Amino acid sequence: MCYAICMAKGQIKIIAERCKGCGICVEFCPTKVLELSSAYNAKGYHPPHAVSPEKCSGCALCGIYCPDFAIHGFRVKEETKDASRA
Amino acid sequence: MQAEPSGVLTGVHFMDGDHACCEGALAAGARFSSGYPITPSTEVVERFAARIPKVGGTFIQMEDELAASITLMGAVWAGAKAFTVTSGPGFSLMMEHIGFGVMTETPCVFVDVQRGGPSTGLPTLPAQGDMMQCRWGSHGDYEMIALCPNSPQECFDLTIKAFNLSEQYRTPVMVMMDEVVGHMTERVVIPAPEEIEVTPRKYTTKPPGEFFPYRGDGAGVPEMMKAGDGYRFHVTGLTHDERGYPEFTPAMQAELIPRLINKIRGAVKEISMFDEDTEGAEVVIVSFGITSRVAQRAIDLAKERGIKAGRLRLITAWPFPDYKFEELASRVKAFVVPELNMGQMSREVQRAVNGKARTIPVLHPGGAVHHPEDILAAILEAVR
Amino acid sequence: MTSELQQIETQVQSPNPNPYEEYYRTDRLPHIWCPGCGIGTTVNCFAQSLINAKMNIDKTAVVSGIGCSGRVAGYMNMDSFHTTHGRAIPFATGLKLANPELNVVVYSGDGDLFAIGGNHIMHAARRNMDLKVICVNNLTYAMTGGQTGPATPMGSTTATAVYGSYDEPFNMPSMMDAAGAVFVARWTTFHVKQLEKSMTEMMHKKGFCFIEVLSPCPIMYQRRNKQGDAVDTMKMYKEKSKIKNGCPTFETMMYPGGDIVVGKFVDRERPGYIELMRHHLHEKLGEDFINEGVPVCA
Numbered sequence: 001m002c003y004a005i006c007m008a009k010g011q012i013k014i015i016a017e018r019c020k021g022c023g024i025c026v027e028f029c030p031t032k033v034l035e036l037s038s039a040y041n042a043k044g045y046h047p048p049h050a051v052s053p054e055k056c057s058g059c060a061l062c063g064i065y066c067p068d069f070a071i072h073g074f075r076v077k078e079e080t081k082d083a084s085r086a
Numbered sequence: 087m088q089a090e091p092s093g094v095l096t097g098v099h100f101m102d103g104d105h106a107c108c109e110g111a112l113a114a115g116a117r118f119s120s121g122y123p124i125t126p127s128t129e130v131v132e133r134f135a136a137r138i139p140k141v142g143g144t145f146i147q148m149e150d151e152l153a154a155s156i157t158l159m160g161a162v163w164a165g166a167k168a169f170t171v172t173s174g175p176g177f178s179l180m181m182e183h184i185g186f187g188v189m190t191e192t193p194c195v196f197v198d199v200q201r202g203g204p205s206t207g208l209p210t211l212p213a214q215g216d217m218m219q220c221r222w223g224s225h226g227d228y229e230m231i232a233l234c235p236n237s238p239q240e241c242f243d244l245t246i247k248a249f250n251l252s253e254q255y256r257t258p259v260m261v262m263m264d265e266v267v268g269h270m271t272e273r274v275v276i277p278a279p280e281e282i283e284v285t286p287r288k289y290t291t292k293p294p295g296e297f298f299p300y301r302g303d304g305a306g307v308p309e310m311m312k313a314g315d316g317y318r319f320h321v322t323g324l325t326h327d328e329r330g331y332p333e334f335t336p337a338m339q340a341e342l343i344p345r346l347i348n349k350i351r352g353a354v355k356e357i358s359m360f361d362e363d364t365e366g367a368e369v370v371i372v373s374f375g376i377t378s379r380v381a382q383r384a385i386d387l388a389k390e391r392g393i394k395a396g397r398l399r400l401i402t403a404w405p406f407p408d409y410k411f412e413e414l415a416s417r418v419k420a421f422v423v424p425e426l427n428m429g430q431m432s433r434e435v436q437r438a439v440n441g442k443a444r445t446i447p448v449l450h451p452g453g454a455v456h457h458p459e460d461i462l463a464a465i466l467e468a469v470r
Numbered sequence: 471m472t473s474e475l476q477q478i479e480t481q482v483q484s485p486n487p488n489p490y491e492e493y494y495r496t497d498r499l500p501h502i503w504c505p506g507c508g509i510g511t512t513v514n515c516f517a518q519s520l521i522n523a524k525m526n527i528d529k530t531a532v533v534s535g536i537g538c539s540g541r542v543a544g545y546m547n548m549d550s551f552h553t554t555h556g557r558a559i560p561f562a563t564g565l566k567l568a569n570p571e572l573n574v575v576v577y578s579g580d581g582d583l584f585a586i587g588g589n590h591i592m593h594a595a596r597r598n599m600d601l602k603v604i605c606v607n608n609l610t611y612a613m614t615g616g617q618t619g620p621a622t623p624m625g626s627t628t629a630t631a632v633y634g635s636y637d638e639p640f641n642m643p644s645m646m647d648a649a650g651a652v653f654v655a656r657w658t659t660f661h662v663k664q665l666e667k668s669m670t671e672m673m674h675k676k677g678f679c680f681i682e683v684l685s686p687c688p689i690m691y692q693r694r695n696k697q698g699d700a701v702d703t704m705k706m707y708k709e710k711s712k713i714k715n716g717c718p719t720f721e722t723m724m725y726p727g728g729d730i731v732v733g734k735f736v737d738r739e740r741p742g743y744i745e746l747m748r749h750h751l752h753e754k755l756g757e758d759f760i761n762e763g764v765p766v767c768a
Contacts, residue, residue, distance in 0.1 A: 016475045018499055020500070064663075065514070065659075067506065067509065087768060118568055139751045139760065140760060142763075143760075144567050146567060149589055152589075153557065153589075153593075157561065160565035161567060166568040168564070319549060320550045322544065
C-alpha cells in the first residue's frame with residue numbers, strides 16, 4: 001500500500017502468534033493507529049491491526065508497552081519515504 | 087593437578103578438626119566461603135575469614151544459613167570453589183539449597199559438624215544424628231556423597247577429597263564431621279602442594295551455541311561453565327532440558343532425575359572408600375566418624391578374647407555401598423553397628439544385608455562417645 | 471496461519487527488527503505471563519535500559535527468585551539464574567563477590583523479595599552490595615494463585631483472605647531507604663519512559679539500587695477485587711500517580727484508592743561493600759592482603 005508508506009512517519013510490525021489481546025497497545029497509542037482485529041491467533045487471542053496506519057508517528061510506545069513482545073514500531077527513514085515517492 | 091600453593095600450609099601441625107577442615111578447603115582451592123556461626127562448626131569459617139585475605143579470595147558472613155547456603159553457589163557460578171559449614175539447626179535450614187545444588191549440578195562442599203539434636207539439642211556435644219538427613223534432608227529424589235572423617239588429619243584429607251568429588255560428579259558433597267572430631271587436637275601433616283591431588287573443574291572448551299550445560303557425558307556428568315564468558319546459559323531449579331530451560335513434563339523428569347541419581351549411584355564402587363580389615367572375620371564392626379575410634383578399642387578387646395572381629399570403617403557413608411555388604415554378608419555371621427544416634431546407618435546395613443546375617447546396632451542418643459564395653463557387649467552377643 | 475493473520479503480520483513490511491529481540495530467548499516465546507500482565511512491559515524497559523547504558527550483555531547476569539516475576543531470568547538472553555524462593559539476592563551476592571566485573575541484576579516480585587526474601591534484601595541494602603534490584607509489584611503472590619502478600623493493599627480480597635485482608639502492606643521505598651539503598655525509585659508499567667530512564671541510571675550507579683514497578687495482575691489480583699483488566703489498571707495508574715521526584719520515602723506509602731507516589735526518591739553515594747572490604751583489609755594487612763578478588767578455580 002504505497003499510500004500508507006508515503007504518508008506515515010512510522011511503521012509497526014506485529015508478531016501475531018505472540019499476542020494475548022490485552023489491548024494495551026490499542027489504548028496507549030498516542031495517535032490511535034490500532035484496533036484489535038477479528039482474526040484469531042493459534043491461542044485464540046485477537047491481535048491488533050493498524051486501522052489508521054497513516055497516523056503512525058513511529059514513537060515506538062506500542063513496542064515498549066507490549067508485555068508480550070508482539071508489536072514494535074519504528075520511525076521511517078526520510079530516504080525511504082522519498083524513494084517510495086519517486 | 088596439584089594444589090595451588092598459596093592455600094597450602096605445608097608442615098606438621100597440632101590443630102583441631104575444624105581448623106584442619108579449613109586448611110583442607112584452602113588446599114583444595116576453595117577461595118570463597120559464605121558462612122554463619124553455629125557451634126561447633128564456627129571455627130572452620132573463623133579460620134577461613136582470617137586466612138583468606140592473605141591467600142586471595144573472599145569470605146562473607148551472611149545473615150542466616152538460608153543465605154549462606156546459596157551465596158556460595160552464586161560464587162561457584164562465577165567460577166570459584168566454595169563451601170560452607172554448619173551444624174544441625176543450620177543444616178536443616180540449608181536443605182532447600184542442597185537440593186538446589188543437586189538439581190542445578192553445582193559443585194560445592196557442605197560441612198556438617200554434627201552435634202546433639204534434635205532442635206537446639208546439645209550445641210557443644212557430639213552426635214551422629216544427621217546421617218540420614220544428609221542423605222534425604224532435601225525434598226525429592228536425589229543421591230548424595232558424604233565423607234566421614236575420624237580425626238583432624240582426616241578432616242584435612244577428606245575435605246580435599248570432598249572438593250575433588252564435587253568437581254568430578256558436578257554435585258554438592260557433604261563432609262560429616264562431629265563435635266569431637268572437630269574439637270579434638272591432634273597431629274595434622276599438611277604435605278607440599280605437589281603432593282596434593284586436586285581435581286580441576288570440568289570447564290567446557292566448546293564455544294557458546296554448541297555447549298549444553300545439562301548434557302551428561304558418558305558418565306552422566308555435564309561439563310561446567312561460568313557466568314561472564316558469553317555462554318548466556320540458564321540455571322534453574324525447575325526440571326529442565328539439556329539447555330537448562332525449564333520443561334515441566336513427565337518425559338523430561340524421566341530423563342533428568344535418573345541421570346542425576348545414576349551419575350552417583352552408578353559410580354558407588356569408584357566413590358566408596360573404606361578402612362577395612364575383614365579377612366577371616368566372623369563378626370564385622372561397621373562404624374564411621376568418631377565412633378570408629380571407640381569401636382577399634384572394642385575390636386581390640388574382642389580379639390584379645392579370641393573373637394575374630396573385623397573392622398569396616400565407612401569413610402564414605404553415602405552413596406551407601408550395598409555391594410560391600412552383600413559380599414561380606416556371605417562370609418560373616420553378624421554386623422555390629424555402633425553409631426551416635428538412635429539407628430540411622432544401622433538401618434542401611436540391615437537393608438543391604440537383607441537377612442543374610444544379623445545386624446546388631448549399638449545405639450546412643452548422643453552427648454558423649456560410646457563406652458567401648460557397650461560395643462564389646464554387642465560383639466559378644468553377635469558371636470554367642 | 472490464516473490469511474487474516476498473514477495480512478496483519480505483513481500489513482506494513484519492515485526490515486527493522488524489534489531492538490529488544492536480541493535480549494530475549496525468543497525460542498521460549500510466547501511467554502507464560504497472563505494477558506495484560508505488566509512484567510513483560512518492565513522487561514522491555516529493562517532491555518531498552520541495557521541498550522541505553524551500553525551494557526556488555528556477556529558480562530550481565532540476571533538472577534530471579536520464584537514467582538511470576540521470577541520467570542524473567544528464563545526469558546532473558548544472558549547468563550540467567552532462576553534460584554529459590556526469596557534467595558535471589560544472596561545468590562546474586564555470591565555471583566558479584568566472586569566476579570565483581572559482572573553486572574548483576576536481580577529481577578523478582580513483591581512476595582519473593584519482601585516476604586520470604588525480606589531479611590536478605592535488607593542486609594544487601596545495608597551492606598550496599600552492588601546489585602540492581604527490580605521489584606515488580608503486582609500486589610500479590612500471583613504464581614501460586616493470588617494469595618495475600620507483604621504488598622497487598624489492606625482490604626483486598628485474595629486467595630487466602632477471602633473476606634478481605636486486614637494487615638497493611640510495606641512501604642517498599644521507605645524500607646529500602648532505611649536499610650541504606652543508594653538508589654530508590656518507584657514507577658508503574660504506565661510510566662515506561664521514566665522507568666526506562668531510572669533503569670538506565672541504575673545500570674551505571676554503584677551500590678545497592680532498587681526500583682519498585684507497580685504492575686497489573688489482571689487474573690489473580692484485579693479479577694478478585696473487581697478492578698477490571700490491564701487497560702483499566704493502567705488508566706488508574708495514569709490517573710492516580712503523582713510524580714514526586716525526591717519525595718521523602720516515608721511519604722510514599724500507598725493506601726487503597728489513594729494517590730500513587732512515583733518518582734526517583736533516593737540517589738546518594740555510599741561506599742560499596744567490596745570497596746570497603748578491600749580498603750579495610752589493605753589498611754590492616756598492607757602487603758599481606760592479596761587484593762585480587764576471588765580467583766577463578768582451575
